[in-house]
Amino acid sequence: MASRFDVGTAVMTDGRLLAHSEVHRTDAESRALVPFAGRIVPAGKLFLHSDYPGSYDSRYFGPAPAPASGVLGLAVPVLTFEP
Template structure:
């Protein structure tokens, strides 16, 4: 089990396995990201587009 997210919800990792055809496994480098590591693969029909950085600031 992972530490709770920013809203105190418990997170359980997706057990892994093969991503089925027609599905995507979404992953972010951000440590607090809630992505497919937790909710598993999603149908590719749910993809609306790809985000691209426009302006980034490195504090």
């Protein structure tokens, strides 16, 4: 089933607020970030989201191609640091 994502000051999915989805106007080095406008995510694409505040994810670049083999599971941080 297709989902609609709207990106404003945060991300809404099918009219519900996505937790930890605040949209930033600049990155850590004050470079402008242009948020993705949002739309229905088409078949064969995924909306990628991380709850890490500095994540450069689909909030900014839009849906990403889904692998032909499908999604294997949830990504788990291996190495993290606080800047």
